Amino acid sequence: MIYLRLWHQSLLSVLPKSQLLAQWRELNSIFAKEDRHILINYIYDYSKDDLFAYTQLVLQEMRVRNVNIRTVDKMERYFAEGPFENVTHPFVHHHxxxxxxxxxxxxxxxxxxxxxxxxxxxxxxxxxxxxxxx
The missing domain is CATH 1.20.5 (Single alpha-helices involved in coiled-coils or other helix-helix interfaces)
Incomplete structure (x- = not known):
């Protein structure tokens, strides 16, 4: 069973490495299949701007920790129609x-x-x- 969660962006810097890696896997699953799950369905009520901004925060934290990001293919396909608006607080009403x-x-x-x-x-x-x- 898949349990998807997008952690509150304020906590990304203190997530254990396994949660940070899982966050990237979960994002990639959304990029590939537009997964639906009770814990993440709210993201589809927002524009892709929010998911793009959140993804950038996750990638930034991964870079800070020198976590190797093997591929961004799914992300690039998902966000191919960009550019996206700068959102400073992704999913503001939910997060x-x-x-x-x-x-x-x-x-x-x-x-x-x-x-x-x-x-x-x-x-x-x-x-x-x-x-x-x-």
Whole structure:
């Protein structure tokens, strides 16, 4: 079963590497098949500008962490009709404070349950970021 989620953009920098990599896979699945799932259906209520801006944020974080991006073919095909408007807060009505809280507690549970690549240092960074945004 596929569980798609686009993490709140404020949390991208503190995601464990496995969540960041999964985010890229999930985006590519959207690019290839326009997946539908209860956790991401909202993206289709927005213009592609929002998904493009969000994708750029994910790619930027991957570059910061020196994560190798093997292919962008699906993304390039999906966004071929660009250019796109600059959106500073993608999915603004959905990626709100409540969604930030949902994502935070989802990640907190992953830490508590012992996700292997989620060390105490990354969790503290997550917690500090969340508390600063409250």
């Amino acid at each position: 709100n404070d409540e969604y930030l809280e949902i994502c935070y507690f989802n990640l907190k549970e992953k830490f508590i349950r012992g996700q292997k690549d989620f060390d105490k240092e990354r969790y503290e960074a997550l917690r500090n970021m969340y508390e600063a945004l409250e």
